[in-house]
Amino acid sequence: MTPKELSRIREIYEQALSMSGPARKDYLDRECPDEEEIRKEVEKLLAALENVPTWLDRPAAGAAKPFAAPLRPKLEGRDFDGYTLIREIGRGGMGTVYLAERSDQTFHRQVAIKLVLPPANSAFVIARFQQEREILASLDHPNIAKLLDAGVTEEGWPYFVMEYVDGQPIHRWCDEHKLNISQRIELFRGVIDAVRFAHQRLVVHRDLKPGNIFVTHDGTVKLLDFGIAKVLSPVVAGKAVDTVTLEALMTPEYASPEQVNGAPVTTLSDVYSLGVVLYELLTGHRPYRLRSAAMHEMARVIAEVEPARPSEMVTTSEPGSGRDPIQLTPDLVSAVREGDPNRLRKRLAGDLDSIVLMALRKEPGQRYGSVESLADDLRRHLEQRPVNAREASPWERFNRFRRRNPSGFAAGAVVAILVSAGMAAVTLQARHDLRAAALDPGIVPFLTPFWLFSSGIALAILCATVFFTRAGKAIRLGAGAGGLLWGLGTMGRWRLENNLGWWRSQVAANADPVMLFSPWNGLMLSLVGAALLLILSAIGRRFGWKGQALLLVALAIGQPMRERLWFGEFIPALTYQPGAIPILGSVGMLLAAGAIALMVMRLIAGPASPNPAPK
Numbered sequence: 001m002t003p004k005e006l007s008r009i010r011e012i013y014e015q016a017l018s019m020s021g022p023a024r025k026d027y028l029d030r031e032c033p034d035e036e037e038i039r040k041e042v043e044k045l046l047a048a049l050e051n052v053p054t055w056l057d058r059p060a061a062g063a064a065k066p067f068a069a070p071l072r073p074k075l076e077g078r079d080f081d082g083y084t085l086i087r088e089i090g091r092g093g094m095g096t097v098y099l100a101e102r103s104d105q106t107f108h109r110q111v112a113i114k115l116v117l118p119p120a121n122s123a124f125v126i127a128r129f130q131q132e133r134e135i136l137a138s139l140d141h142p143n144i145a146k147l148l149d150a151g152v153t154e155e156g157w158p159y160f161v162m163e164y165v166d167g168q169p170i171h172r173w174c175d176e177h178k179l180n181i182s183q184r185i186e187l188f189r190g191v192i193d194a195v196r197f198a199h200q201r202l203v204v205h206r207d208l209k210p211g212n213i214f215v216t217h218d219g220t221v222k223l224l225d226f227g228i229a230k231v232l233s234p235v236v237a238g239k240a241v242d243t244v245t246l247e248a249l250m251t252p253e254y255a256s257p258e259q260v261n262g263a264p265v266t267t268l269s270d271v272y273s274l275g276v277v278l279y280e281l282l283t284g285h286r287p288y289r290l291r292s293a294a295m296h297e298m299a300r301v302i303a304e305v306e307p308a309r310p311s312e313m314v315t316t317s318e319p320g321s322g323r324d325p326i327q328l329t330p331d332l333v334s335a336v337r338e339g340d341p342n343r344l345r346k347r348l349a350g351d352l353d354s355i356v357l358m359a360l361r362k363e364p365g366q367r368y369g370s371v372e373s374l375a376d377d378l379r380r381h382l383e384q385r386p387v388n389a390r391e392a393s394p395w396e397r398f399n400r401f402r403r404r405n406p407s408g409f410a411a412g413a414v415v416a417i418l419v420s421a422g423m424a425a426v427t428l429q430a431r432h433d434l435r436a437a438a439l440d441p442g443i444v445p446f447l448t449p450f451w452l453f454s455s456g457i458a459l460a461i462l463c464a465t466v467f468f469t470r471a472g473k474a475i476r477l478g479a480g481a482g483g484l485l486w487g488l489g490t491m492g493r494w495r496l497e498n499n500l501g502w503w504r505s506q507v508a509a510n511a512d513p514v515m516l517f518s519p520w521n522g523l524m525l526s527l528v529g530a531a532l533l534l535i536l537s538a539i540g541r542r543f544g545w546k547g548q549a550l551l552l553v554a555l556a557i558g559q560p561m562r563e564r565l566w567f568g569e570f571i572p573a574l575t576y577q578p579g580a581i582p583i584l585g586s587v588g589m590l591l592a593a594g595a596i597a598l599m600v601m602r603l604i605a606g607p608a609s610p611n612p613a614p615k
Contacts, residue, residue: 009041011296016046079103080113080159081151095129099164110166111148115159126158133160135226138201143194144223165214165222171280173215175336181347184281184337185378190221192274192375198223199267199371206265208273209254210280252298253290257362260299268364271371275359282348283313284333287360303362310356311349315341351381354390386470398468423457426450427571434506434513434573441509451520458527465531469538478604479533482597486529487522489593493586502582503574513573532594533601548598556590 012031016024024046032039075085075098083100089112090097097114116129136147150160167173170191174184191213198205205212205226212225250259256272259265279287287307290298308316318328330341338344355377361367368374377387384404402409426449433445466476494516497503507513515521532555539547560583567574576582 008035008296009038012038013042013046016042075117080115080153081149081161083111083113083161085113086110100161110164111161112145112164113159113161115153115157117157129158132226133158135203136160136162139198139203139226141194141197143190143221144197163222165216165224167214167216167222169210170213170215170221170277171210174281175284178336180338181282181344181352182382185382187215187219187221188278188281189375189378191223191277192371192378194221194223195270195274196371196375198226199270204265204267205270205273206259207251207254208270208277209251210277211251213277252295252302253286253288255302256364257303258364260302266364267370268367271359271367271374272364274371274374275356275367278359279307279310279313279356282337282352282356283310284328284337285313285316285318287313289318306362307357307360309349309353311345311353314344314348351377351387351390355381355387358389401468419453419457419460423453426453430514431571434571437507437510437513438572441507444510445507445513447513447515448520451515451518451524455520455524455527458524458531462527462531462534465534469534471534471537472605474605475534475537475601478601479530479537481604482533482601483526483528483530485600486532486593486597487525489589489596490525490529491517491522493589493593496589497582497586500582500585502577502585506573506575514567514571529597533597536598537601537605552591552594552598556587556594559590560586 012028015031016027019027028039028042032042076087078085080100082103084103085098085100087099088096089099095114095116097112099110100113101108101110114129116126133147133150136145140146145165146163148161148163150158152158168176170187174187179187191208195205195208203226205223207225212223214222214224216222252260254273254276256265256269257263259269276287279285288298288301288305290301307313314333315330317330330344334341334344338347355374358377359367359374368377373388377389380387384400386400430445430447430450433443433447437443437445465471471479498511505511505513512518536548536551539551563586564576568576
């Protein structure tokens, strides 16, 4: 049976213990309507409990003697291939680790020796131990503890010698050195690089946690303990290895949903575990409070409960436990990070919330597609660039660009001021010429500079929109085609309105005094239309079609009003027919032009949708 089925059996069995007779039968009928195998196993357990002999309930005569635990051999002081064991520094299901040093005293060097001792030296454990040795032999990376030697003792106990990492778990090291959030992310990128290297060799660690990620005194990250790693290839370091799956051997607090449910494990499981470690580094808390939960409850929480945002978690307090009696408070957490709870919350809100939660998504396909994608988003965050985990607003992109390029922003601001001054000058000149032409038909207004400046500004707006909306090639192409239709549609609307008598020229000798039907105006309208469609596409990704429709309606209503103020009052060139019908007609034609342009863009670029998980 799978671990998930075993957890299900245990859960039903524990609930049924408090029942008897018809109540127990009704409970089993409700819980196992289509799970005959699970029900049979529960009934076997219940029957076995009822058949326990009554003499077991009576006290034994005399004092009970405790069972003697199997004694492990005392190895301190023993030589292993030129190294003398000093003391035990670690023990787990896959072996015992000793600190050792060179026996010949030629030079001082300390190493870690891991070996399998009785009674844990079963054939299964030894096979896993040998696989770990082959995995380490294939992983030569500065952030992974190196394998130095290997062998077998006279007693037949396998061992290997590896680099001794004199340091601390990464979360304790960061807290003791009071690293701020940016410094913690920089250090964590070294962890990701080590995991990336392992993944490139088709090795999944499956037990990523602070206890297996040490930081040396000089700040170097070292990834340890590949004892339950999974090999995606049957050959590592030139030798065939057993690819048996060990979902039951894991640290539940850092395990992925597929691990606790017994589903196939891939490199995306390590992405999830890295997300848990990053969550703890940034907030001081783990995503879930599992310290006193039963195994089946842990599995349910990990697989079903969504973690709180890191920026929200740092505002909460968490009581201590037996292993860690210190109560976590916002002041205590922030003191070793950003110094102030509010500053820490603001630092985590936004990018880091989204990055961590994307790594912690329940479905593997919704997480980052690789550890490289996670590292890339963290790099982009540190560089003040938009991240892939969320859709940043144009205003946020603008602020990031300003902080990232202060000198370029200052130069751009100067250029914008000069262009604005030039636009104001040509606009005032156009206003003067049109007023003079209205009084003297012999005067021909010269508006080409006005439309040249307008087209240049429209092009700058389009370029800025492309940059701040992160539009892809297909979207840019669709926006260009849709913008052209918008420009043609707007000029067609003006032609139709003129034919209907909704507006007329105030210059008697010139039916088109402001050059509405000139190529320069058509170019300007097309550029503005392309920028508008890019903005609509970005709004569609964030707010859906309702947001697009709302903006399009607002623009359609505002445009006729703007034209009447601009060409009727500020630049007195046109006279508009009063009444609601001309305005409503203009609004309807603008809505039609905008809808057609938007449909053309979507046909070329595809529908607006949220950004997919980075690959």
